[in-house]
Amino acid sequence: MPKLLRPIALLAMCAAPLAAVATVTVDGQTQTNGTTVTFTKDIAPILQRSCQNCHRPGQMAPMSLLTYQDVRPWVRSIKQRVLSREMPPWGIDPHVGIQSFKNDPSLRQDEVDKIVAWVDAGAPMGRAADMPKPREFDDSAKWHIGKPDLIVTSPPHTVPPEASDWWGSYVVPTGLTEDRYIKAIESKPGKTAVVHHLLTYAVEGDEDADSNGDDSNAEAGEFLNEFAVGKNGDVFPEGAGRLLKAGSKIRFDFHYHAVGQETVDQSQLGIVFYPKGYAPKHVEYSKQLGQPTEPLDIPGGSGFVRSDGYQRFNRAGKITAFQPHMHTRGKRQCIELIYPDNKTEQISCVDFTFNWHIVHVYADDAAPIYPPGTVLHVISWHDNSANKINPDPRNWVGSGNRTIDEMGFAWISWYDLTDDEYKAELDARKGSKKTLTTTASPGQPQ
Ligand code: HEC
Incomplete structure (x- = not known):
């Protein structure tokens, strides 16, 4: 672990490019x-x-x-x-x-x-x-991934004209009777005005994670897709796919918000499969990694409390996406890779707000690759002071599934590489433009 920069040094670094x-x-x-x-x-x-x-x-x-x-x-x-x-x-x-x-x-x-x-x-x-020509927007009624082989629809949810925001989930069976690999996937809200975010997860048959608004318990399944405005679904590269097991259910995680008139939403998840019996060369996984090694212990009023979690990768691989997960007091999360030679590399830091659950998808030529034996290190900071939108800063907070409890882990999407594939990709990147900054430490939240 590199030494932490003092906040003052970070401030100075950040201020420099602001010169008007x-x-x-x-x-x-x-x-x-x-x-x-x-x-x-x-x-x-x-x-x-x-x-x-x-x-x-x-x-x-x-x-x-x-x-x-x-x-x-x-x-x-x-x-x-x-x-x-x-x-x-x-x-x-x-x-x-x-x-x-x-x-x-x-x-x-x-x-x-x-x-x-x-x-x-x-x-x-x-x-x-x-004035530039007005922008043309994609038809949101259309499936951009082509005609789905499977469409799963969430139950109708009524958003009253005025209400506080609603975070919650619905679990819906897929009816899938055999294992299939996903080629392309798209989430489509019914009424875009009220769907602040929508994330979908695959839940295996017997893990009935009807989670009462908890989008993050240990059985929360495997991340599938995020609806983000202006995004037209995920099409995996040829030869890469995500496994959807027979009997899987889909969990829809919603953040609904009111828009002044009663609105009923039903959202959809559309999936295009690879042909039956086809197994892609790379299987794309998305799982919760780096759960804190100790249960969270966040005193009332504390400005920020750090927790750390680790995950060892036994095989070489490539991280394709990162989504931090915390609740209302989540302030910042950083991920880094500790290589087998103990060198550590910063991957990403996110200044977190519970309002937005964003999947950060790395560009193909910048997505981190790592050799076998690499450890992913997830560092989370929570702010339990009155500075943060906080249910009650006087309260101690610990780990738990309710929105008023806390969490600190990362959803990571990745696929394994063979040692030869890893070496080939590493060689291909040598000499190409460096995409990492190496000077900064995880930094303390400011
Ligand atoms: C992913 C969707 C999204 C994008 C992209 C987005 N916004 Fe917003 N914006 C929102 C939502 C939702 C709110 C209301 C909730 C909030 O205030 O955070 C909002 C609120 C705001 C507000 C506050 C309005 C107020 O009540 O004072 C401003 C200003 C704003 N956005 C400007 C921008 C600008 C400028 C951009 C582009 C540079 C932008 N937004 C891009 C979704 C978005």
């Missing part, structure tokens, strides 16, 4: 490299890429960010949310570990700077002619 690119001239116009930052020219393209998936009519976000008129009343709030990196929701610490993902909507530092400069300058619209 904008300068304010005498007439009050804000400029970037000599040109005025305007909505139509500079800001609209950023919103189209990173915000409009959710911020448009009919989707989960509270307001539309499609036009200048839509955006204008929100500019101060937008500045604050992009500066704090709460929007778009992503969580990956941009200063640590791998930064190359398949599903990263986050803003580059220069884009954040642009938004701030624009808001500070009074949010000018600019020339109408500079």
